[in-house]
Amino acid sequence: MRNITLGLLALSLAACQGEVATTPDDAQTELDAAAIHARTLTLDTHIDIPLTYMKEIDPSGPTDLQVDLPKLQAGELDSGFWIVYTPQGDLNEAGYARGAAIAETRNAAIQSLVTTHNESFELAKTAADVRRIVAAGKYAVMIGVENAYPLGESVESVPMWAERGVRYMGITHFGHNQFGDSSNMNFTRDDGPRWNGLSPLGKDLVRAMNDNGIMVDVSHAGKETMMQAADLSRTPIIASHSGVKAVADSARNLDDEQLSKIAEVGGVAQMVALGSYVKLPTDQQQAARDKLDAEYGDRNTWDQAKRDAYMAERAKITAMAPEAIVSDFVDHIDHAVKVAGIDSVGIASDFDGGGGIGGWQNAAETANVTAELVKRGYSEDDIAKIWGGNLLRVMEVVEQGAK
Numbered sequence: 367m368r369n370i371t372l373g374l375l376a377l378s379l380a381a382c383q384g385e386v387a388t389t390p391d392d393a394q395t396e397l398d399a400a401a402i403h404a405r406t407l408t409l410d411t412h413i414d415i416p417l418t419y420m421k422e423i424d425p426s427g428p429t430d431l432q433v434d435l436p437k438l439q440a441g442e443l444d445s446g447f448w449i450v451y452t453p454q455g456d457l458n459e460a461g462y463a464r465g466a467a468i469a470e471t472r473n474a475a476i477q478s479l480v481t482t483h484n485e486s487f488e489l490a491k492t493a494a495d496v497r498r499i500v501a502a503g504k505y506a507v508m509i510g511v512e513n514a515y516p517l518g519e520s521v522e523s524v525p526m527w528a529e530r531g532v533r534y535m536g537i538t539h540f541g542h543n544q545f546g547d548s549s550n551m552n553f554t555r556d557d558g559p560r561w562n563g564l565s566p567l568g569k570d571l572v573r574a575m576n577d578n579g580i581m582v583d584v585s586h587a588g589k590e591t592m593m594q595a596a597d598l599s600r601t602p603i604i605a606s607h608s609g610v611k612a613v614a615d616s617a618r619n620l621d622d623e624q625l626s627k628i629a630e631v632g633g634v635a636q637m638v639a640l641g642s643y644v645k646l647p648t649d650q651q652q653a654a655r656d657k658l659d660a661e662y663g664d665r666n667t668w669d670q671a672k673r674d675a676y677m678a679e680r681a682k683i684t685a686m687a688p689e690a691i692v693s694d695f696v697d698h699i700d701h702a703v704k705v706a707g708i709d710s711v712g713i714a715s716d717f718d719g720g721g722g723i724g725g726w727q728n729a730a731e732t733a734n735v736t737a738e739l740v741k742r743g744y745s746e747d748d749i750a751k752i753w754g755g756n757l758l759r760v761m762e763v764v765e766q767g768a769k
Contacts, residue, residue: 399741447508602633634760635702
């Protein structure tokens with residue numbers, strides 16, 4: 367069912383590594399990596415979509431997106447979580463209403479994808495669905511909610527989101543919300559911790575997700591929020607798109623205590639291929655980013671045009687120094703495996719939401735990640751766990767724990 371072009375993979379690897387492999391051992395490694403990638407079920411836990419998805423942008427053909435059907439085919443990326451992302455707004459009825467409208471727009475687009483292009487994409491609600499859909503030669507689409515904010519001051523809509531196919535939900539995003547504290551304060555709204563972890567409503571949210579078979583996602587959550595969610599949840603938690611502090615000390619990344627906690631409760635930390643969390647910026651880059659952020663103001667007020675303009679300026683700043691590449695990304699995987707164990711680590715691109723690194727700039731280059739794992743001595747079984755097996759295991763436990 368899958369057909370990878372070995373020559374293209376070798377060229378892409380050479381470009382990523384900055385040199386051309388010439389030895390027989392290198393050539394054999396590339397062939398082995400290609401074969402392993404072709405046999406492995408690959409699952410990306412974070413694929414963002416624009417608000418114009420399935421309206422002005424149709425991903426069934428070539429697009430400017432990092433993920434569309436031709437790129438999925440070229441890189442043999444089999445499955446993923448398409449994201450209902452809502453920026454953090456004000457904690458009032460008007461803010462919740464705006465958030466709910468954004469969430470509905472993105473959910474409708476994902477539902478349209480799997481109905482309009484059902485010959486290629488199918489909605490997966492269980493781990494068994496993912497395996498069946500991929501085995502049939504189609505792409506398994508799952509839904510993740512990034513930021514529970516649009517739920518408002520109640521968790522009554524959680525069953526509805528579960529019925530729609532949502533299989534993980536993030537507690538927070540940038541800025542504290544009604545459910546808990548974020549790893550990154552919103553400096554125009556927040557003055558220190560708001561809840562010192564989960565709010566009372568946040569605890570209700572964790573229980574509601576458990577009851578409805580939705581994985582509790584702690585990416586973007588503050589450390590206390592994450593640790594409390596891990597203790598409260600009766601099923602394993604996930605970090606859907608995070609890095610590790612020991613490699614890049616960002617507020618959003620997980621420290622070793624957090625990684626150990628995720629492993630302790632049987633969860634999984636999905637390492638994210640977003641350059642600024644993979645490799646820290648230089649002092650010059652950080653100063654330029656701070657100036658840009660001050661100029662553009664609160665990101666939660668941006669429309670799509672302003673977001674696109676901001677990302678274009680950020681790309682110029684990124685180009686000021688060597689960018690993060692696949693080997694830097696796998697450094698995060700290595701450290702997470704060392705601390706949490708091989709059964710508690712996975713992969714997320716954050717494509718079309720800021721993700722992308724040298725050698726894995728879009729879905730077409732997905733095989734380069736597998737090649738780096740092979741190069742570092744991971745077995746095929748271990749690679750299968752990292753690329754999706756661990757996440758599917760957690761899904762199954764969460765499914766069984768639902769009421």
